[in-house]
Structure formats: C-alpha cells, structure tokens
Amino acid sequence: MLKFENVSLKYGSFLALEKVSLHADKGELVVLLGANGAGKSSLFLTASGIHQAAGGSITWEGKELVGSKPSTIVQSGVVQCPEGRKLFPQMTVQKNLELGAYVHRRDAGPSQQILEEVFALFPILRDKKDDPAGSLSGGQQQMVAIGRAMMGRPKVLLLDEPSLGLAPLVIKQMFEVIQRINQSGTTVLLAEQNAFAALKIAHRAYVLENGHIVREGKPDELLADDSIRKAYIGA
Ligand SMILES: Nc1ncnc2c1ncn2[C@@H]1O[C@H](COP(=O)(O)OP(=O)(O)OP(=O)(O)O)[C@@H](O)[C@H]1O
Ligand SMILES: [Mg+2]
Known part of the structure; x- marks a missing residue:
C-alpha cells in the first residue's frame, strides 16, 4: 500500500499541503482530482522526494519515503x-x-x-x-x-496530468493505456483535471482543494454528486 498520513508541505510560509491523508492499495487505480493550484503536483513531488514534507509520513509497503533520496524512492518502486x-x-x-x-x-x-x-x-x-x-x-x-x-x-506509478494539452482521441487512447498498465499489476495514482475520463477508469478517487482532501469515494458516487460534477466535470 502507498500511504500518505498527515502530509504537510510548505513553500516558504505558504502551506501548500495541510495534513493530507490518502492511500492506494496494491493494484488499485486511484484518481486525485483538483483544480489548478490545489496541490496535486506538490503531493507527487513530495512522494518522489523532490520536495521535503514539513510533517507527516509517506510509506510504500511500510517503508518510509519522507527523507529518502529521489533515486532511492525510484529504486523502491515509486516512480513519477x-x-x-x-x-x-x-x-x-x-x-x-x-x-x-x-x-x-x-x-x-x-x-x-x-x-x-x-x-x-x-x-x-x-x-x-x-x-x-x-x-x-x-x-x-x-x-x-x-x-x-x-x-x-514502477510498482506504483504517480501520473501527473498525462492528458494535459492532448486532443480528445489521443486522450481516450492514453486512458486506455493507463488502464492496461494498471491491469498488468502496477498500482496507479493519477492526478487529473480531465475528471470524467479519469473517473471512468478509477477504482477510487479523492478530491483535493487548497491543499486539503475534501472528498473520497467510488467513481460512481463522485460522478453522481452535483457539486463534484459542477466543479470538475462541467455538467
Ligand atoms: N515551487 C513552488 N514555490 C512556491 N509555490 C509553489 C511552488 N509550486 C507550487 N506552488 C504553489 O502551491 C500550490 C499548489 O501547486 P501545485 O502545482 O501542487 O498544484 P496542482 O494541483 O498540481 O495544479 P495544476 O493543476 O495547475 O498542475 C499553488 O498555489 C502553487 O502556486
Ligand atoms: Mg500540477
């Protein structure tokens, strides 16, 4: 399991992530939704050891990643x-x-x-x-x-907005490939603004707003939620 527990991150005095807790079970495809600036990339960069968490813990199969070198983190199977x-x-x-x-x-x-x-x-x-x-x-x-x-x-693949700037048909193919990578056994944490397509292939999803997790649920639940649809799907 990839597990974030109370992870905080600061850029100077700005708190970009505040006590973020989430997890991806082995084999899961978990989507992280969030608007521009919500903190999705910050979370990935912290897991990859590029940014140093101000607090909290990130573990993969029980092994602490916070404080490890980026190369060590990749060697342990967490690849961004x-x-x-x-x-x-x-x-x-x-x-x-x-x-x-x-x-x-x-x-x-x-x-x-x-x-x-x-x-x-x-x-x-x-x-x-x-x-x-x-x-x-x-x-x-x-x-x-x-x-x-x-x-x-990768045993866990952290995919940060793979569909950004791509044409609709290409996006469709991209999501099919991501699903295939997951089905071949790789755990996937996918940050996306293309919420509809991402939820279609996800097992579970979280919503990040201003550095906080505000929602967690199954894709069907989130797709059926009007406030989520309005904010992230535009329907
Ligand atoms: N290196 C940095 N120094 C200072 N502030 C930063 C830095 N990187 C990101 N931020 C700020 O932290 C917040 C979260 O940014 P982040 O890039 O993690 O969001 P995001 O959810 O990935 O957004 P996007 O969808 O645009 O990629 C934003 O307010 C951003 O301006
Ligand atoms: Mg980003």
Whole structure:
C-alpha cells in the first residue's frame, strides 16, 4: 500500500499541503482530482522526494519515503511521470526512455526487456526511436514520458496530468493505456483535471482543494454528486 498520513508541505510560509491523508492499495487505480493550484503536483513531488514534507509520513509497503533520496524512492518502486513530460527534446526517443532506467544501472539486465514492453505498449515509439523526442507530437511525447517512467520499474506509478494539452482521441487512447498498465499489476495514482475520463477508469478517487482532501469515494458516487460534477466535470 502507498500511504500518505498527515502530509504537510510548505513553500516558504505558504502551506501548500495541510495534513493530507490518502492511500492506494496494491493494484488499485486511484484518481486525485483538483483544480489548478490545489496541490496535486506538490503531493507527487513530495512522494518522489523532490520536495521535503514539513510533517507527516509517506510509506510504500511500510517503508518510509519522507527523507529518502529521489533515486532511492525510484529504486523502491515509486516512480513519477511528471507534469509537462520533462523530456530532453534534442535526445532521441530511445535515449529518453533509457534515462528512466538510470537508477537501475547496476542491475541493467531487465532493462532491454522492459524497453521491448514499452515498445509493445506504444508501437509508434519503436518507429520513432531514433528521432529527437522534441520532434514528436504531444501525445507521442506523453507516451515517451510514461515509457520512461516504466523503465524505472514502477510498482506504483504517480501520473501527473498525462492528458494535459492532448486532443480528445489521443486522450481516450492514453486512458486506455493507463488502464492496461494498471491491469498488468502496477498500482496507479493519477492526478487529473480531465475528471470524467479519469473517473471512468478509477477504482477510487479523492478530491483535493487548497491543499486539503475534501472528498473520497467510488467513481460512481463522485460522478453522481452535483457539486463534484459542477466543479470538475462541467455538467
Ligand atoms: N515551487 C513552488 N514555490 C512556491 N509555490 C509553489 C511552488 N509550486 C507550487 N506552488 C504553489 O502551491 C500550490 C499548489 O501547486 P501545485 O502545482 O501542487 O498544484 P496542482 O494541483 O498540481 O495544479 P495544476 O493543476 O495547475 O498542475 C499553488 O498555489 C502553487 O502556486
Ligand atoms: Mg500540477
């Protein structure tokens, strides 16, 4: 289980997360809804060890992540696919993917096979493997970002707004792939503004507002809730 307990985060004097508690059971696909600035990315960056929590605990399979180095956190199986993709645009697609395996360089054996799995999941990336990542379409770049995270051998994948800026058809395909990754055994925590599509594939969801969890529930419950529909679905 990935478990956040009373996690707080400050940027200077600004409290971006206040005592956030949530969890994702092994094998679950959990969605984190929240408007711009709610704190979704802050929560992921704290779990990844990029930001230091001001209080609270984040554990994966009982192991404390707060205070661990980002590389140690990835090695333990908690891997983030960051908002905005963060690719190296001049480098080839394959090199970008291989970077995801850097933390496993002392145990590089499985990486070639995982690269094959990424190409099986996203066949277009095999065709484009020698092209600069920056020459790909937005959707293809998001595939590279997810593929790079998979090269980190995630047991839990933290996906930060994978549908941002993509066309509707591409978004649909992206969510299908995320569901497939989850069904193959990877626990997924998905931050999304595209609430409807995200809830369609989720097992459970939380709503984050101004650094607080204000709601938790099954997708059906949230989809049936007028205030949630108004705020996050626009219907
Ligand atoms: N490095 C930073 N320094 C100071 N404030 C920050 C920093 N990063 C984020 N914030 C602030 O913290 C709050 C939460 O931001 P965060 O990026 O976590 O929200 P988000 O839910 O991911 O939003 P979005 O949907 O726009 O990605 C916002 O008020 C934001 O302005
Ligand atoms: Mg964000």
